[in-house]
Amino acid sequence: RKEVEQDPGPFNVPEGATVAFNCTYSNSASQSFFWYRQDCRKEPKLLMSVYSSGNEDGRFTAQLNRASQYISLLIRDSKLSDSATYLCVVNSEEYGGSQGNLIFGKGTKLSVKP
Amino acid sequence: DTAVSQTPKYLVTQMGNDKSIKCEQNLGHDTMYWYKQDSKKFLKIMFSYNNKELIINETVPNRFSPKSPDKAHLNLHINSLELGDSAVYFCASSQDFRAGETQYFGPGTRLLVL
Numbered sequence: 001r002k003e004v005e006q007d008p009g010p011f012n013v014p015e016g017a018t019v020a021f022n023c024t025y026s027n028s029a030s031q032s033f034f035w036y037r038q039d040c041r042k043e044p045k046l047l048m049s050v051y052s053s054g055n056e057d058g059r060f061t062a063q064l065n066r067a068s069q070y071i072s073l074l075i076r077d078s079k080l081s082d083s084a085t086y087l088c089v090v091n092s093e094e095y096g097g098s099q100g101n102l103i104f105g106k107g108t109k110l111s112v113k114p
Numbered sequence: 115d116t117a118v119s120q121t122p123k124y125l126v127t128q129m130g131n132d133k134s135i136k137c138e139q140n141l142g143h144d145t146m147y148w149y150k151q152d153s154k155k156f157l158k159i160m161f162s163y164n165n166k167e168l169i170i171n172e173t174v175p176n177r178f179s180p181k182s183p184d185k186a187h188l189n190l191h192i193n194s195l196e197l198g199d200s201a202v203y204f205c206a207s208s209q210d211f212r213a214g215e216t217q218y219f220g221p222g223t224r225l226l227v228l
Contacts, residue, residue, distance in 0.1 A: 087157070
């Protein structure tokens with residue numbers, strides 16, 4: 001089983017749409033969870049960390065379900081500038097979940113159209 | 115000011131050659147990383163250094179040798195380059211190596227082996 005699995009995508013949505021990304025992870029000992037964003041031919045950048053209680057940052061909402069080992073990201077009122085690949089990221093099992101060795105999902109590409 | 119910088123940005127070379135990629139961070143971070151992103155866009159950790167000491171060494175051929183002259187620099191030397199080494203190599207840094215620390219990525223080095 002792959003360590004981090006995401007929707008394969010791509011997602012093509014109109015401006016203003018709400019779009020949801022889902023992710024599952026295999027290591028129950030993982031302690032840290034993130035969504036990174038990667039624009040075409042650019043480096044990944046942290047979008048937001050994901051906390052057990054769920055967290056929101058403007059139009060972005062992240063949820064974590066530890067029991068199901070499931071992470072989600074919701075983007076409301078999507079903008080053209082949201083077009084990018086969204087990477088689900090958890091820290092590695094191999095080092096007991098307490099060190100910063102990140103495992104990246106393959107990412108889901110989002111294209112927001114006018 | 116560039117937080118994490120890499121040189122060169124592009125590298126085209128022949129099979130069998132030896133090449134180096136340099137990385138520098140001006141964030142005062144203790145931990146630095148090398149990642150490889152292959153043609154399928156899968157981003158995988160290669161090495162992690164904390165205060166110049168190697169802490170993570172994933173299953174990487176020993177043709178790849180990282181060197182950290184000080185905690186602000188982590189260079190990657192590759193011997194006897196192979197076609198399969200073609201990828202984008204990202205350097206990253208974080209405050210320390212604990213899980214939960216944000217990793218900041220450099221712009222990437224696009225390596226093409228002919």
